[in-house]
Amino acid sequence: MSHENSLSLEPRWDAAGLITAVTTDAETGDLLMVAHMNADALAATIATGEAHYWSRSRQQLWHKGATSGHIQRIVEMRVDCDQDAIWLKVAPAGPACHTGERSCFYRRLTDGGLVRDAVG
């Protein structure tokens, strides 16, 4: 059965063993962040109901909010047609961005460059 029709979770890991994770606020629908997961991060997210990612910069499992307290509780998870991206709808306990912004996408493109413009 193809990845498109399969009803079992069979992630298509890239060469680095990762899939893309897209995280939105389950209540507002706003896009909060884009990160990556390896198999351990995905398993930990499913097991705990809290978002875990793979930190490419630190090369380690990253339990979001473990130090900041800004846990992301999983409300729903979805997978895309070719199973190389996963969508997390979360209830965030604080900002998603390390800059302190609620969303990492706090800049909007304009003709002249970027403008700071908080999401939502």
Added chain:
Amino acid sequence: MSHENSLSLEPRWDAAGLITAVTTDAETGDLLMVAHMNADALAATIATGEAHYWSRSRQQLWHKGATSGHIQRIVEMRVDCDQDAIWLKVAPAGPACHTGERSCFYRRLTDGGLVRDAVG
């Protein structure tokens, strides 16, 4: 100036020359698809106001909807803190997914596997 504070668009291309593109429906907020852009795709998207991606499978510029008619008109674009992901809010003229689904994320994770469950 760091990528986080810069008010100019300075994408952090990966080793393959790509950034991640996350596309949502500007009206409903639903996540439609996750894809990639190279510099040409980003420039074409900005110049035309229609979503262009880089097809990794075909290794070519991909004007979404050029053959299907399912153009994605850009309503807003945002960039994330480290400028390696871009958020497109679009007005879609048809399904985002090649399967005919409105969103590529038509399967939801459950304890027992995946269930088909259309977005929105």
